[in-house]
Amino acid sequence: MTRFVLIQTSHPGNVGSAARAMKVMGFSELVLVAPRFADVLCQEETVAMASGAADILARARIVATLEEALDGCTFACATAMTPRDFGPPVREPRALFADLAAAPAESAHKLALVFGSERYGMSNEDVYRCHAVLSIPTHPDYGSLNLAQAVQLLAYDWRQALGGFPVQARTADPRLADAPAVQGLLRHLEEALVAVEYLDPAAPKKLLPRLNQLFNRAQLTVEELHIWRGIARAMLKQSAALAGTSATGKSGARDEA
Template sequence: MPPSSADPGAPAPALDPTRFVLIETSHPGNVGSTARAMKVMGFRDLVLVRPRFADVLSQEDTVAMASGAADILARARIVDRLEDALDGCTFVCATAMTPRDFGPPTRMPRELFAELAGGAAPGAARTTPQVAFVFGSERYGMSNEDVYRAHAVLSIPTHPDYGSLNLAQAVQLLAYDWRQALGGFPVQARTADPQWADAQSVQGLLQHLERSLIHLGYLDPASPKKLMPRLNQLFNRAGLTQEEVHILRGIARAIEKTGPADR
């Protein structure tokens, strides 16, 4: 079962320059969805500050919405104070409205992340800082006092008429953009690279099609009207694969097997 609390001073997981902090989260499903959003982007460090339910990490809805990210829940910590959740972090990003009186600068995520990943944060010494993304409760968001602790406030560029994001959706968006800024993950091809047909194969196909089209009665060899050169240009634009050449030659063979009664 995931722990309900741990030493606030416990070190962050190795090789993880990022911490996600949820303040007073109300819905267990959002905690599970956050864990899932973090895991797919390769992040592991989750800290909850005074969640509504002390056993939220082990609740059925939490585990169900985590959908395979149980290791994130097992590693997660619960603390009483935001300052404990931010221990060890050198750059704090709030996800809230900037207070009207004063507060940290409001930044667009991708712009700021490019700077952070390049070591442009204060005191970063050209290394990626330990970044914390802090999210307020679903009902109240973040208090001004909590926002004041941040180095920047992140503003996700949403439609001006409707900017309401579910907590886990906001986590996913920021986790994706931050991972991309850190270099991203390579996309694994699911199919083999195509074997492109060479010029000789295309010419063999054209010769075969010419015979079959004459046999079909579609092409008059006495008045070809540049049909074959036009097909040559079509195939060049299409960029045929070897498999596609085989398919088209199979069609040509089927045409050649037809007799007058079949047409």
Template structure:
């Protein structure tokens, strides 16, 4: 599950929500629940169903389960018999259909159309057809525009709830999105003296392991200086770097000489005599 870091509460009353989502002839309860969830995530609340397959679809177990916390959208949703009733009060209806209709409204891509629509102050409805057949010609003709979501030409099939989520996101972005609280971190940046001290420490450490040749430094330290400046090191990070440099400069214990055959501890040695023959 993907969680959003830009939460926005849905309006408490759908009468104050200027955006309506209309589902025509929906046949799968799970889709209705998923649509409610998609709407709530984007801060919308006005859901209207036109002649769904099941009259009790809003209260079915699968619907509520797929809503996953958006049951309040289902409680406020309405069921009406016709699209005309669903569009009551709407000033701009957007049909969703992959195939343009002859003599129908203009077909547009969502994003550029939404940029213009958001400036007009309309009461907007997004209209979705049933899962199997989409929208009828008569239903499309009632709308002002027909939205076509850009997709793979070889496979443009979107699940109903997926289509709602895409359009709800694009419309929310066109409306200005949600305010994002600035992330504040309790970080104290190291001053120039501390950074220079760490670099000097690292210069000694790199020299001790042979990585830096003082006779031919090849601009290594100026490059590390620029790296540190870009990194905007914190006080804690400088302490970590100096701790590493300190450990690098500690003398290492001498390597143990390998054991010879016959010497105590060698795998071929015996307790009572010379090495065992191979």
């Protein structure tokens, strides 16, 4: 189990965005510590920025102190930019997460990822309650991250350490067009190419056989064949429209004469 803890958040949009960041990585437990607005979980901006993660907001809890938020957690990670004179060790997220994920199931931690307020970060007292401080590697000249961005980065790294999710590529219709369908396309294209005066039917030379070979090498799918059919239809439609315009113009000229 993993718990995301947000301390004294001041912007409702960040709460909603954090909920969305959690959900896309498969996490659901959100606890807010003394947020600026007591009704932040149901504010319009919060719900809008959650964008489909309203269930995370519905289950979220609001507590008064970090001590309450960490109840039941066995390992807490602070996110703090400012170095402390003493306190928990500072770790790079991926390295620490790899260590935590490698632990045997019977000794696996109930992990808490703790984020400070947008304006002040985390207090020393809150950092000292944690077992480690996570430092997200950033450009040395500018390391300030938006709260929701930090939640997304750590949620992603932790999910990857846990094994991640399989990538399911969305592919087009894989069916290949058969030979008769390709020949039908060639006849359609021939008609369109003649209509736009690209192909001379009296002297076609080798254009159509070359197109035939091109389509064979490409191994057109059914969807791709339909696209080419659509192009041919558009060419014929445009050619007919231009022919109609030309005929109308000629007719008008005769009338004037």
